[in-house]
Amino acid sequence: xxxxxxxxxxxxxxxxxxxxxxxxxxxxxxxxxxxxxxxxxxxxxxxxxxxxxxxxxxxxxxxxxxxxxxxxxxxxxxxxxxxxxxxxxxxxxxxxxxxxxxxxxxxxxxxxxxxxxxxxxxxxxxxxxxxxxxxxxxxxxxxxxxxxxxxxxxxxxxxxxxxxxxxxxxxxxxxxxxxxxxxxxxxxxxxxxxxxxxxxxxxxxxxxxxxxxxxxxxxxxxxxxxxxxxx
Numbered sequence: 001x002x003x004x005x006x007x008x009x010x011x012x013x014x015x016x017x018x019x020x021x022x023x024x025x026x027x028x029x030x031x032x033x034x035x036x037x038x039x040x041x042x043x044x045x046x047x048x049x050x051x052x053x054x055x056x057x058x059x060x061x062x063x064x065x066x067x068x069x070x071x072x073x074x075x076x077x078x079x080x081x082x083x084x085x086x087x088x089x090x091x092x093x094x095x096x097x098x099x100x101x102x103x104x105x106x107x108x109x110x111x112x113x114x115x116x117x118x119x120x121x122x123x124x125x126x127x128x129x130x131x132x133x134x135x136x137x138x139x140x141x142x143x144x145x146x147x148x149x150x151x152x153x154x155x156x157x158x159x160x161x162x163x164x165x166x167x168x169x170x171x172x173x174x175x176x177x178x179x180x181x182x183x184x185x186x187x188x189x190x191x192x193x194x195x196x197x198x199x200x201x202x203x204x205x206x207x208x209x210x211x212x213x214x215x216x217x218x219x220x221x222x223x224x225x226x227x228x229x230x231x
Contacts, residue, residue, distance in 0.1 A: 007085045009056035011093035013064035016052060016090035018097030018193050021045040023121025026105055030123075030179060038179060041123075045184075053164025062164075065187040068215030071147045087189075094193030098122055100199045122194035124201045124209045132204075135182050136211045142174040143186040143215025144222075144223030151223040186212050200222040217219055 015027070024044035028037035053062045063069045069086045072078035078086070101122055127135045149170035153163045178184030185191040191208035193200035 003082065003085060006060040006082065007089040009060035009062075010064055010086050011096075011161075013032050013052040013056050013060070013062055014090045014093030014189050014193075015097040015100075017064055017187075018047070018050045018094045018123070018190055019101050021048050022098065022160050022190070022194055023105070025103050025123040025183075026101065028231060030183070039176070042172050042175035042184075046168040046170075049171050050168035053167060054137075057164060060086070063158040064090060064093070064189075065212075065216075066189055067143050067187060067212035068150060069149055071151060071214055071220035073215040074217055075151065090189040091192055095188040095196060096193075097194035098197055101194075121198055121201075123183070124194045124198045125185045125191050125205075126201075127204050127207065130179040132207060135204075135207050136214075138178065138181045139185055139208060139211030140215040140218070142178045142184060143212040144219045146170050146174050146186050147216045147219035148223055151219060155227065160190075182208070186215070188212050201225060 021041070021044040025037075025041045028040045030037050030041045049062070052064060056062050061072070063072065063086055066087045069078060069083055069090070071079065073083045093129075105122075128138060150167050152165045153159050159166075174186055175184045178186070185208035188209040189207055191212075194203040
């Protein structure tokens, strides 16, 4: 498969993820008290993965997440060159998705104040109780579970027909728990894009870049160990 086409597929997939899933959080509201909006947002993230898995999955594998790409790199299912290309495409797609989302939800293009109690925050992530360590731990665990599920379901060719559904439901699962803590990142690109357009959000975005990458890498290492033992 032509590398440009794979990178374009990753760009499109990550664009759709941010625009539709983060957009759902913006439109319906997203907090533990507002149960409907909370669940709709979790479902939106999962459904985007299902839609993209069956549309661009046959082109790029539908990573649309640097944490997934680093796991595939460690698992030797992705080359170093493609890893870089995928990650760049994912960050660009997330940025474009957040930009268009801001355009349609805030036509004046006013920079959103992250510290404000009200307003459109474009689905940005935030530290849990202003605690960096706890936020890192939560995101590492959430990402580990999500990527671990991906590695498991994609390990057998016969799972191909249902892989997209399983991965989408896994992302929904980690969002159902994680939204009330950090907003659930598990995806560095998804966190970085919206943060660019929200004043004050970039200061802590490193947490949502580092933790998912660590979680994804750990999932790959652990799954590789378990698979080798099975053999």
